Amino acid sequence: MPLEQRLQLRLAIPAHEYLAYYRNEAGEVIARALDGRSVAFPASSLRPYVSHEGVYGMFEICFDGQNRLVRVTRLGD
Numbered sequence: 001m002p003l004e005q006r007l008q009l010r011l012a013i014p015a016h017e018y019l020a021y022y023r024n025e026a027g028e029v030i031a032r033a034l035d036g037r038s039v040a041f042p043a044s045s046l047r048p049y050v051s052h053e054g055v056y057g058m059f060e061i062c063f064d065g066q067n068r069l070v071r072v073t074r075l076g077d
C-alpha cells in the first residue's frame with residue numbers, strides 16, 4: 001500500500017464564507033499548501049474545527065495513494 005501524502009496549509013476562512021460550504025453551495029475547499037501545491041478537499045472535513053469566527057489555523061491534510069482524503073488534523077494557530 002502506498003504511503004500517505006501529507007500537505008500542510010494555513011487556512012483563514014471567515015464564518016460568512018464557511019457558511020456557503022455548510023449550506024452545500026460549495027462542496028469543496030480549494031487551498032494552497034505551504035509547498036505551493038493546490039489541494040481540494042471536502043468542506044465537511046473541516047466541521048470539527050469551525051468556530052463562531054470561522055476556520056483558522058495550520059492544518060495537515062492526508063491523502064492515500066489514490067488521492068482520497070484520509071484525515072484532516074489541526075496543528076495549531
